[in-house]
Amino acid sequence: MTAPLHSSTFDTASQSTPPCHDALDLTGLGKKAQIVLNDMVYTLTITRAGKLILTK
Numbered sequence: 001m002t003a004p005l006h007s008s009t010f011d012t013a014s015q016s017t018p019p020c021h022d023a024l025d026l027t028g029l030g031k032k033a034q035i036v037l038n039d040m041v042y043t044l045t046i047t048r049a050g051k052l053i054l055t056k
Helices: none
Strands: 032-037 040-046 052-055
Antiparallel strands (some): 032 040
16 A cells, blocks of 8 residues: 655655644544554544544
């Protein structure tokens, strides 16, 4: 699927501002979205209180 990420990928010194994404865009106006990192699937959930939970 994707190549493994190395620690240099997350080097924040080269990034002035991190990307910004609206959680509702990620969830398609629903409550859940799946996010993949290094072939691992994570679930982003918006709670009734409007908070975010990321689970493996």
